[in-house]
Amino acid sequence: MxxxxxxxxxxxxxxTFLEQVQNLVSHRLELFLGPEDVERLLGPRSAVGWKTLAEFWAAVAAWCADNRPPLESSEEILSVRNEQLRAMLWTGNRTLPTGAKLGLADAVRYEKATGAGIPGFSHIAAALRAMGQD
Incomplete structure (x- = not known):
C-alpha cells in the first residue's frame, strides 16, 4: 500500500481498500484485529489515509446525528450467514462505538448535503460505480 x-x-x-479494512475492523469481531491494532501496522502514507478516512467518517456520524433519524444498529448485518453477502455488508458498512451502523448511503448523503468529502476520493462516484453507472 x-x-x-x-x-x-x-x-x-x-x-477504497483502507476504507474497507476500517469498516471490517470497526465491527470488533473476534476473528479480526481491532482498529488500533491495524493502525499500528500501517506505514506513514497508509497511516495518513487511515486518519483521513477516520476523520471523514467521524464527520459523517456527527452530521447524521444532527440531520437524520437515529441510525440503525449494526446487529442485523453482523448476523448475516451468507458469506458473499456478509463480505459485502461487513466491508461496506461500519459499526460506531455506540453499535449504530453507518454505510455508503450515509457518506453519499453527507457529501451531497455538505459538499465535504475526501479530496480525490468520492463516495458519490463509488456509489455510481457500484450501480454500474460510472
Missing part, C-alpha cells in the same frame, strides 16, 4: 500511495493513479484504489 505504501508504494501504491506514491502513485497518484492508485490513490482511489488504496483509499
Amino acid at each position: 505504501e508504494e501504491m500511495l506514491a502513485d497518484e493513479a492508485a490513490y482511489e484504489f488504496v483509499m
Whole structure:
C-alpha cells in the first residue's frame, strides 16, 4: 500500500481498500484485529489515509446525528450467514462505538448535503460505480 500511495493513479484504489479494512475492523469481531491494532501496522502514507478516512467518517456520524433519524444498529448485518453477502455488508458498512451502523448511503448523503468529502476520493462516484453507472 505504501508504494501504491506514491502513485497518484492508485490513490482511489488504496483509499477504497483502507476504507474497507476500517469498516471490517470497526465491527470488533473476534476473528479480526481491532482498529488500533491495524493502525499500528500501517506505514506513514497508509497511516495518513487511515486518519483521513477516520476523520471523514467521524464527520459523517456527527452530521447524521444532527440531520437524520437515529441510525440503525449494526446487529442485523453482523448476523448475516451468507458469506458473499456478509463480505459485502461487513466491508461496506461500519459499526460506531455506540453499535449504530453507518454505510455508503450515509457518506453519499453527507457529501451531497455538505459538499465535504475526501479530496480525490468520492463516495458519490463509488456509489455510481457500484450501480454500474460510472
